[in-house]
Amino acid sequence: GSAPRLVAKTEGSLYDLTAATDQLRTFEDLLRAAAIAKESIDAIADRLRGDATVLSSDVLDETAPSAPVSSGEVWAAGVTYRISEEARKAESGMPEMYLDVYESDRPEVFFKATPSRTVGPDESIGIRGDSEWDVPEPELGVVLFEGEIVGYTVGNDVSSRSIEGENPLYLPQAKVYDKCCSIGPCVRSAESIDDPHDLEMWMTISRDGEVLYDESTRTNEMERSVEELVDCHVAHDAVPDVSVLLTGTSLVPDEEFTLQEGDEVSIGLEEIGTLSNTVVEV
Ligand code: DO4
Ligand code: MG
CATH class of the missing domain: 3.90.850.10 (Fumarylacetoacetase-like, C-terminal domain)
Structure with missing residues (x-):
């Protein structure tokens, strides 16, 4: 779709973190969530992976990813x-x-x-x-x-x-x-x-x-x-x-x-x- 989604990539898999919580749509959202929770971005991403949708690795070829940092x-x-x-x-x-x-x-x-x-x-x-x-x-x-x-x-x-x-x-x-x-x-x-x-x-x-x-x-x-x-x-x-x-x-x-x-x-x-x-x- 046209709305941004935040995807975490580990060794072999892609996880749609926006499917776990639609409050995380950009990398900046993740940075702010980590600052509020006083956790690292990896810790938050790891926790959300359980509720995230697993994506096929082709998704990144089929979808044009945008610049991962879009503000500032x-x-x-x-x-x-x-x-x-x-x-x-x-x-x-x-x-x-x-x-x-x-x-x-x-x-x-x-x-x-x-x-x-x-x-x-x-x-x-x-x-x-x-x-x-x-x-x-x-x-x-x-x-x-x-x-x-x-x-x-x-x-x-x-x-x-x-x-x-x-x-x-x-x-x-x-x-x-x-x-x-x-x-x-x-x-x-x-x-x-x-x-x-x-x-x-x-x-x-x-x-x-x-x-x-x-x-x-x-x-x-x-x-x-x-x-x-x-x-x-x-x-x-x-x-x-x-x-x-x-x-x-x-x-x-x-x-x-x-x-x-x-x-x-x-x-x-x-x-x-x-x-x-x-x-x-x-
Ligand atoms: O002053 C020149 C720019 C140098 C630069 O951009 C670089 O070394 O990467
Ligand atoms: Mg340069």
């Missing part, structure tokens, strides 16, 4: 991996500023998207019509509730490298525009992830059925910890109850590569899932 704001950290620092230095007329950010105490944390600019799995991600060089940025996403880490997701910080490289003051235009961000396919609870700093991440980009890019990396290449980035994100700012913080890109296609309308981008993160989107010009 998306923020992003940058230049947290050496490869990103090198790529920005190469593209920028002011290369030294990127080394400063990679090595300094204060990380780069910037506003990325509102829910209105964020898409979910299998929806279209945007490249700007006034940009000549565009890339997907695969990133581990940290899901926060009232400033605390409650889960992890996969994010795509789609960016214009030509606009960003032209002048650092153009960064908001390179980063924030229609369909500039993708989140999904699910949120994995923080308590069920052993170590967010040691997850494999991969990305493929295909055009007309041909794979143009296929690389992988690990989050242990990140220069900073997730906690450090979150501390900086929430410091001296009334962040919304729910926010997602992307933690920077670790995979950068060669300089010759730019996204085109119709390209298919898939980003996978070990223990979380795969987020796939098709590119559209906006």
Whole structure:
């Protein structure tokens, strides 16, 4: 149907938690219920599973899941991996500023998207019509509730490298525009992830059925910890109850590569899932 439903996924099974209580329709509902009950989201989901409808695994293929976090704001950290620092230095007329950010105490944390600019799995991600060089940025996403880490997701910080490289003051235009961000396919609870700093991440980009890019990396290449980035994100700012913080890109296609309308981008993160989107010009 058209109304949202909250689904819990365990090892091999899917549970429709909205069938157990229609007060839980979104992930945000679950976060608020957990806060009121002073329980973890896993504890609530486990308890409700007894009354939930068991779904066939095909359901997620047949139904377009929406972005798992649909309220609040998306923020992003940058230049947290050496490869990103090198790529920005190469593209920028002011290369030294990127080394400063990679090595300094204060990380780069910037506003990325509102829910209105964020898409979910299998929806279209945007490249700007006034940009000549565009890339997907695969990133581990940290899901926060009232400033605390409650889960992890996969994010795509789609960016214009030509606009960003032209002048650092153009960064908001390179980063924030229609369909500039993708989140999904699910949120994995923080308590069920052993170590967010040691997850494999991969990305493929295909055009007309041909794979143009296929690389992988690990989050242990990140220069900073997730906690450090979150501390900086929430410091001296009334962040919304729910926010997602992307933690920077670790995979950068060669300089010759730019996204085109119709390209298919898939980003996978070990223990979380795969987020796939098709590119559209906006
Ligand atoms: O300032 C540039 C943005 C960096 C970024 O988005 C990243 O490293 O992922
Ligand atoms: Mg990024």
